[in-house]
Amino acid sequence: MSLAVASTSATQQTWLEKLGAGHTILGTALVLYPLVASDFFLTQIGGYSLIFGMLGLSLMLLAGYGGMVSLAQITVAGIAAYAIAILGNNNSNILGFGWPWWLAVPFAVAAAALASALIGWISVRTEGIYTIMITLAIATATYYFAQQNYAIFNGHSGYAGIRAPVFWGVNWRDPRPFYYLCLGLAALSYAAVLYGSRSTFGMTLQAIRDNPRRMRALGYHVTAHKVFAWLLAGVIAGLAGVLLVWFNGRVSPGTIGVDAAIDVLIIAVIGGLRHPIGPFLGAVVVILMQTFAIDIVGAERFNTLIGMVFLVIVFVSPDGILGLWGRIKPHLAQESLRPGP
Numbered sequence: 001m002s003l004a005v006a007s008t009s010a011t012q013q014t015w016l017e018k019l020g021a022g023h024t025i026l027g028t029a030l031v032l033y034p035l036v037a038s039d040f041f042l043t044q045i046g047g048y049s050l051i052f053g054m055l056g057l058s059l060m061l062l063a064g065y066g067g068m069v070s071l072a073q074i075t076v077a078g079i080a081a082y083a084i085a086i087l088g089n090n091n092s093n094i095l096g097f098g099w100p101w102w103l104a105v106p107f108a109v110a111a112a113a114l115a116s117a118l119i120g121w122i123s124v125r126t127e128g129i130y131t132i133m134i135t136l137a138i139a140t141a142t143y144y145f146a147q148q149n150y151a152i153f154n155g156h157s158g159y160a161g162i163r164a165p166v167f168w169g170v171n172w173r174d175p176r177p178f179y180y181l182c183l184g185l186a187a188l189s190y191a192a193v194l195y196g197s198r199s200t201f202g203m204t205l206q207a208i209r210d211n212p213r214r215m216r217a218l219g220y221h222v223t224a225h226k227v228f229a230w231l232l233a234g235v236i237a238g239l240a241g242v243l244l245v246w247f248n249g250r251v252s253p254g255t256i257g258v259d260a261a262i263d264v265l266i267i268a269v270i271g272g273l274r275h276p277i278g279p280f281l282g283a284v285v286v287i288l289m290q291t292f293a294i295d296i297v298g299a300e301r302f303n304t305l306i307g308m309v310f311l312v313i314v315f316v317s318p319d320g321i322l323g324l325w326g327r328i329k330p331h332l333a334q335e336s337l338r339p340g341p
Helices: 002-019 021-035 039-066 073-087 101-123 129-148 175-197 200-210 212-217 222-248 258-271 277-297 302-316 320-337
Strands: none
Touching: 021 039, 021 175, 039 073, 039 175, 039 200, 039 222, 039 258, 039 277, 073 101, 073 129, 073 222, 073 258, 101 129, 101 222, 129 258, 175 200, 175 222, 175 277, 200 212, 200 222, 212 222, 258 277, 258 302, 258 320, 277 302, 277 320, 302 320
16 A cells, blocks of 8 residues: 555656646646736736737747748638637627537637648748748738628628637636636647657657758658648647637637737747747737737837837847746856855
């Protein structure tokens, strides 16, 4: 008996050690956050940051590990959001097939993943600025198509009256349940990307990013690996799209506009593309600025303030906030090693 207890204790210790002190502290703080936060900070700051952090994470997967910068991640999320509106219920009196959430959500995420894989298949044969331009063209074309098509997308108005589901006796639109729903899906996406980056596929994708010609010469199917990365990024963006339409209660062409596409890129760059935590840090900074900058500098200048902060961070540290922390951390370690007075 005592041996069994000792064995179990050793296993738990190993699991916690693998998780790391940083993840444990951050996870505990995020779980306890609703105890001190108001409903506004739970949804408008916490939930919204987690949703856009997931969108930035899908971009980080492509750009950080695959070297493919995409401006179409909000488009992929928008496909999932429109699918929820069309397959589920809305009050626009157009379409709305009334599917239950447990059937509509998998279809919406699958549609987003397949759309992402298609975008990837179109763009993976290009590199650098050409990939950015192709994905920007796709995002812009999708925006105008949704705005001008009334039979499927209901044109400029889009769809409204979309509600988060109620199951297990919980209304998931309420602030605290919705925050925990966002936190759970964000943590799952974060863990999947972190684990995947250390898998055989992740290491191969990073090697393809560094030297695609060598990997092709070694017999790896470079295009297939890149398209599969787009598929995985589409799953994360699709989940974010479902949360986004439940958060807003509506979806329209403005949701998938070029401004929103650039916001996702800014979030990923400010946070940093070297680690999956970067997009979530960037999302918190940008959402806080979008929420409170108007009170500080007025409605006409808050975009200027956001742009200046973006330029300062990129100028000081091209790797974003993660790069700043990487430069400060060695100095802190040296200070701790110095003898006291």
